[in-house]
Structures are given as C-alpha cells and as structure tokens.
Amino acid sequence: MTVADPGQLAVLSNRKDNMAQMFLDRVAATPHREAFRYPSGEQWKSLTWRELDELARRRAAGLIALGVEPEQRVAVASSTRMEWVECYLAAVLAAAATTTIYPTTMATDVAFIVGDADVHVVFAEDAGQLDKLREHRSETPSLQKVVLIDGEPPEADGDWVVSLAALDELGTKYLEQHGSAVEERLDQIKPDHLCTLIYTSGTTGRPKGVRLPHSVWTYEGAAVEGIQVLSPDDLQFLWLPLSHVFGQVLLAVQFQIGFATAIDGRIDKIVENAAVVQPTFMAAAPRIFEKAHARIVTMMEAEGGVKAKLFHWAFGVGERVSELRQQGKEPGGALAAQFTLADKLVLSKIRARFGGRIRFFVSGSAALDKKLAEWFHAAGLLILEGYGLSETAAGSSLNRPGQYRLGSVGPIFPGTQAKIAEDGEILIKGPGVMSGYHNQPEQTGEVIDADGWFHTGDIGHFDDEFLFITDRKKDLFKTSGGKYVAPQVIEGRFKTICPYASQFVVHGNKRNFVSALVTLDADAIQGWAAQNGLAGKSYAEIVTSDAAHAMVQGYVDELNLGLNRWETIKKFTILDRDLTVESGEMTPSLKLKRKHVENEYADVLDKMYE
Structure with missing residues (x-):
C-alpha cells in the first residue's frame, strides 16, 4: 500500500x-x-x-x-x-x-x-x-x-x-x-551539498554517520509549513x-x-521553564510525558481524601469529553456543565503546569503509549505523535490538530511516499531521505534498495491515511512456543499503568515465557516509600524491598489482564539502580539500548528461568 x-x-x-x-x-x-x-x-x-x-x-x-x-x-x-x-x-x-x-x-x-x-x-x-x-x-x-x-x-x-x-x-x-x-x-x-553529518546514537554497535544534504532540511521546513500546524505567532x-x-x-x-x-536543554528545568515561558507548543520524547504523568498522579494519590476523589472524578469527566472530541464532537447538556466544573477545579491546573498556553505537544523519538496520550487529552493537552528516523531527517509523518488519531503517528508528509512490505516493514521514499551512510556504501545499500525505498526497520500498518507503528523489526522476538511478542507496546503500557516505573524491559526471545527487568523512578518512589514505612531508606533499599516487589506485582497483574496469554509477564526483577544514558543503557534521546541491557543483566535474566 x-x-x-x-x-x-x-x-x-x-x-x-x-x-x-x-x-x-x-x-x-x-x-x-x-x-x-x-x-x-x-x-x-x-x-x-x-x-x-x-x-x-x-x-x-x-x-x-x-x-x-x-x-x-x-x-x-x-x-x-x-x-x-x-x-x-x-x-x-x-x-x-x-x-x-x-x-x-x-x-x-x-x-x-x-x-x-x-x-x-x-x-x-x-x-x-x-x-x-x-x-x-x-x-x-x-x-x-x-x-x-x-x-x-x-x-x-x-x-x-x-x-x-x-x-x-x-x-x-x-x-x-x-x-x-x-x-x-x-x-x-547547492541543494545536494552536505549540510549535516549526524551520527546515530547507536542502540547497537558503532554509531553510523547519516549524511543529510541541505535539500532534506528545506523539504522538512516546507512540508511542515504546508500542513499548517504552526504559525509565526507560535x-x-x-x-x-x-x-x-x-x-x-x-x-x-x-x-x-x-x-x-525559548531554548534551555536542562531536563530538570523543563516544567519550571514551561511555566515561565508559557509556550504554545513543545516537542519531547515519550519519557518526559511518562514522568510528568507519574508525578501528577503520585502527588494526587499522596494527597488522598477529597482531593484525590475530586481528581479522579475530573479525569473521568475529561475522558468522556476526550472520547467525543476524538470523534469530532463537543459535549452538551449535563456533560458540558460537568466538564466546565472539572476543568476549572482540576484540569486547567494541570495545563497551567506547562504554562497554560499549550496548543499541542509533539512526541517522537520512541513509541508513545496510547493510554498515556488519552490521559493528557482528557486534561486538554493534545499530544501529536509523529514518526521518522535520523535517516529520514526526523519527520516522515505527523498527526495534525484537526486531523489526529491517538495511537497513530499520523498521515505521511506531503511529497513523501510510504508503503508496507510483505513482512510488515515500513518503507519510505522521498526528499527527506538521507543520501547514505558516511564511508559505508555497503550498509547504505542494505537499507536503501535499487528503487530508492528506505527500509526503516519498523513494523507497522495503515488505517485509512493514518500510520500505526507496531514495534522495531529487530526488537520483535519469538518465544520457544513459537509466539511473536512486540516488547515496546507492553513496555509503554506498563509505564502508563504504574506511576512509579522508570523502565520496563520485556525479555523472552527463545524462552518458554516472558519476563521483565524493572527500574523505579527515583523521585516518584520517595513519596511511596514514606507512606510504606521506608522513609529515610536508600533508593536501592526501597526498590529491592518486599513491599516494592508486591507493589510492582500488582501493576504487573493489571498489565497482564490486557495481554495475550503468551505475552503475559510471568516473572520480573527490580534492579537496584535506574538505567541511564551515562552508563550506556539509554541513548541520549532516551531510547533503550535493549541488547546492551540484556547483555549487562544476562545473569539476572537467566536466574528467572532457572
């Protein structure tokens, strides 16, 4: 197609x-x-x-x-x-x-x-x-x-x-x-002169230099202007x-x-800066949205009582309004009145944390869980997920404010072609595709075929004009029972369900069941620890406690209810530290280096299968 x-x-x-x-x-x-x-x-x-x-x-x-x-x-x-x-x-x-x-x-x-x-x-x-x-x-x-x-x-x-x-x-x-x-x-x-030589962050092996001529950037600029999602007043x-x-x-x-x-790369200042700058849009990797969601939810849970009940009621109303708006409708009657009150008391305060003027966020770099996008939408914060790779100058598709489907990465950019290969891989052709890998003609030939199609390595499908990403082709694995598992989908869902989660690494290639490595967010877990008799304990002591294991087990049980039998997480291990960019387990764009982590924690994984 x-x-x-x-x-x-x-x-x-x-x-x-x-x-x-x-x-x-x-x-x-x-x-x-x-x-x-x-x-x-x-x-x-x-x-x-x-x-x-x-x-x-x-x-x-x-x-x-x-x-x-x-x-x-x-x-x-x-x-x-x-x-x-x-x-x-x-x-x-x-x-x-x-x-x-x-x-x-x-x-x-x-x-x-x-x-x-x-x-x-x-x-x-x-x-x-x-x-x-x-x-x-x-x-x-x-x-x-x-x-x-x-x-x-x-x-x-x-x-x-x-x-x-x-x-x-x-x-x-x-x-x-x-x-x-x-x-x-x-x-x-000239348009075909080299403008940028950007090295992939390398989820596996040595980084590759992606050659991006001037023409790919001028195409990206014109394409985004052409779909009319932004204006000079943003x-x-x-x-x-x-x-x-x-x-x-x-x-x-x-x-x-x-x-x-407004520019400032300090991650710990994102929310503080947004409140001061009051932007109309901001782009981020999914991990930022996961952390913001977790912080808000855990704060409300810690408040308890009337405030927590009001919070959950308001989001229940917001979710009903979100469902209507995704269908192009607006609430009326009693629901409209409830939404006005819910927005005034709760939802508007969440938007105010990001400055109060956000028209939309843009999410890219990794898969965004649909449930997370729906939660933000219920708060009146639309996340437009897009899709692209270093090899396609970042942008190949994007949802639009008036044309979006949560869970998808939107329609393809004007001027770009996309199709699904027989094995489900997404292929891209167009003016945004790189001229090749620097000093690596053989590897260039492996990803750009004779007809000019770039083989993305991602698995997906189209529903009408909307593109949906299933997983990375190389990340899909088959259990010893012959069943395929797409780990990214499961990982994203767990981090939405569990507000204390930082990373959730799903494993099970050629194994007889699926397991996971879990890390907990250092900030979010402190509030939980204080409520569970672990105040003053170190991070390692908190996350390896029996109480933390029981807490995570509850969220894993909830996750498993929505999975196929062969996908369910039978065992998990909570690591005594988080995965980091500095230790080489995450890329600087906050993507998991899956092979690196599996090799590093091979003993931990093997122990779950003894």
Whole structure:
C-alpha cells in the first residue's frame, strides 16, 4: 500500500534552495521579530533574527579565517543552549557541514566520530568536552582547532584551543579585510551539498554517520509549513538534544515559519521553564510525558481524601469529553456543565503546569503509549505523535490538530511516499531521505534498495491515511512456543499503568515465557516509600524491598489482564539502580539500548528461568 502521492509536492512551492537561504530569507522577512530567548542568570534574554544573523556571520567569518572549506566538517559537542544554535549557524553560513556530538558521549566514541567524519573544528562546551578531545588527539589528525564555549583555553594547549570570544574577534577582523567572504561562500551552496553529518546514537554497535544534504532540511521546513500546524505567532520551548535529528528538524521548521523559540536543554528545568515561558507548543520524547504523568498522579494519590476523589472524578469527566472530541464532537447538556466544573477545579491546573498556553505537544523519538496520550487529552493537552528516523531527517509523518488519531503517528508528509512490505516493514521514499551512510556504501545499500525505498526497520500498518507503528523489526522476538511478542507496546503500557516505573524491559526471545527487568523512578518512589514505612531508606533499599516487589506485582497483574496469554509477564526483577544514558543503557534521546541491557543483566535474566 502506497500513500501520499508525490503529486502533493505542489504544496511545497515555498521550499528554499538550501539551509542558509532558508535562514537568510527568514532574517529578511522578519528582521526585528524575536528569534530566540535564552536563560541568563535568573532572567531570560532575547535575540532578534537580525541580531542572530549578525552574530552568526561574524562567527562564520571566523571559521573561514581558520581555513574551513565548503562541506568540511565542523562539530558541536555541547548540550542544548543558545550557543549551540549560534555555532551551528556559523557553520551553515560558512558552507561547512555540521557534525553533532552528544555531551554524554564517551571519549572513545568522540574520537571515532571526529576521525570518521574528518572534523576540522570542534565547538566544545566546556573543559569536560575538551578533555575528551585531548585524550585522543593523536587519533584525530584532521582536528585543527577546538573552540571552547565556556571558560578560557588552558595555556598548555597552545593555539590548538581558542575561546569563543577569540573566534568572534577573528571573524570581525577577517570581515574588515574580506567584506564579501560570507556571501561568496553562500553562493557556492547547492541543494545536494552536505549540510549535516549526524551520527546515530547507536542502540547497537558503532554509531553510523547519516549524511543529510541541505535539500532534506528545506523539504522538512516546507512540508511542515504546508500542513499548517504552526504559525509565526507560535512560541516553542526547545529542550531536546540538538545533537539529535529530532531537535535539528525543529530548527529547520523554525527558520521556515518564523516563530520564536525559548531554548534551555536542562531536563530538570523543563516544567519550571514551561511555566515561565508559557509556550504554545513543545516537542519531547515519550519519557518526559511518562514522568510528568507519574508525578501528577503520585502527588494526587499522596494527597488522598477529597482531593484525590475530586481528581479522579475530573479525569473521568475529561475522558468522556476526550472520547467525543476524538470523534469530532463537543459535549452538551449535563456533560458540558460537568466538564466546565472539572476543568476549572482540576484540569486547567494541570495545563497551567506547562504554562497554560499549550496548543499541542509533539512526541517522537520512541513509541508513545496510547493510554498515556488519552490521559493528557482528557486534561486538554493534545499530544501529536509523529514518526521518522535520523535517516529520514526526523519527520516522515505527523498527526495534525484537526486531523489526529491517538495511537497513530499520523498521515505521511506531503511529497513523501510510504508503503508496507510483505513482512510488515515500513518503507519510505522521498526528499527527506538521507543520501547514505558516511564511508559505508555497503550498509547504505542494505537499507536503501535499487528503487530508492528506505527500509526503516519498523513494523507497522495503515488505517485509512493514518500510520500505526507496531514495534522495531529487530526488537520483535519469538518465544520457544513459537509466539511473536512486540516488547515496546507492553513496555509503554506498563509505564502508563504504574506511576512509579522508570523502565520496563520485556525479555523472552527463545524462552518458554516472558519476563521483565524493572527500574523505579527515583523521585516518584520517595513519596511511596514514606507512606510504606521506608522513609529515610536508600533508593536501592526501597526498590529491592518486599513491599516494592508486591507493589510492582500488582501493576504487573493489571498489565497482564490486557495481554495475550503468551505475552503475559510471568516473572520480573527490580534492579537496584535506574538505567541511564551515562552508563550506556539509554541513548541520549532516551531510547533503550535493549541488547546492551540484556547483555549487562544476562545473569539476572537467566536466574528467572532457572
């Protein structure tokens, strides 16, 4: 089945030639409008599009002065912050190609990326990132210069390391002597030139460099503008890792449409920042929605009494209204009156936690449980789930505010084609697909066939024009009884049912039953511990207690009621610590590294089958 006829490319007449042109056209169209706001101490400061352009041009000239040539790689090793955007734009305006490095990446992997990508300049956030580069300097001969964003360069590094301020000063002097240097570079950029070399976070094996030319980003920007979900009057709160393709596509969309963005990558500040910034939309990975849901539910349960009863009543009303709205209807009569009261007393207060102006959230990067989406919808918070991969520049499909189906990832983008292979795999073809893996022609040939179809590795199906994702092809497993199990669906459902859950890793390939590894959320479990005689105990003592096991067993029993017999969780083990990005068990975009976890905890898993 193929959907989204390429004839729909007519709606993409607003597409730009390249990423630099997209940004410059935005500056020309709305020079004095706010482009970004960012935290500075306890306050938020703003940059207009014109101010951002002036800063990026100066820094681009600095890169040119350092000898960076068109399409040569400039890496950014930093958390999400205003400087990330500025340095990225500097590379774009210098006609270079950016390579992104997560700040949590281990030194050995940093060296691999810098070496494989042939990086010439790295913007390093701080001394910690600089140390990683210094540790493997002999393995990265292409790296000519490191620009330190925070702090002053150590004298011991000589002129190998310069400060951001020094680069800006260099750019200013260069422009005094070569006033048209940036314009000359801009004239050289072609749609098929490399814009971004982004390395997959690697749920298995070495990361692969995904080559994304300018054309994929200009397509993404035009496609999202074409489906009319955002306007220049929107305000985005952006915390997602800009080292990830999900974060970067939001930049392309912003340049195309012209809305403002409040940017701060500190995850522990998301809710606090949202309340202050009052955005109209925000994108996030499912784990953020799971944590927000868990925190709200456990807080209400801890309150108990009348407040808890009122909370559950209000959500019961909200769920009935949600069902109607999913059918395109509005409540009337007694239900309308009940909803007005429920909204005033409870639901509006939940929306206020996110600033009170959210039109919708966007969820991507991993599967979002439908029950979780329904819970937020009952509160008046619509989550539009989308779908894409690094290899498809993040966006291939998206639900729309007036055209959504919870549980799906929405209709395919205009100009993109999608079909389901005989084995259920989703295949994608279109202008958003990568040009290939860097230095890996064989692996490119394995995922892009002779007809140009990219094989996503995801299993799914269409219902009308809506695409539904079942699971990752490589994650599906078969029990020894010959039954297939899709672990992601079960994992997402459990984390919605159990407000104390952090991770739930379903296991059972070639086993005679299905088991799970469980971790509990460190924040949520403290309130439960206080109510169950475990106050003052350490995290490990709490989660490995008999009481915690009994609590989790209750939620597992509830989960099993909705599963097929062969899918039910017969045994589980609660781990004495959570899975983390730092320990290599989660990707920086908060996806589970399943094989890594199964190998790490092989003894624990085997014990459940003794």
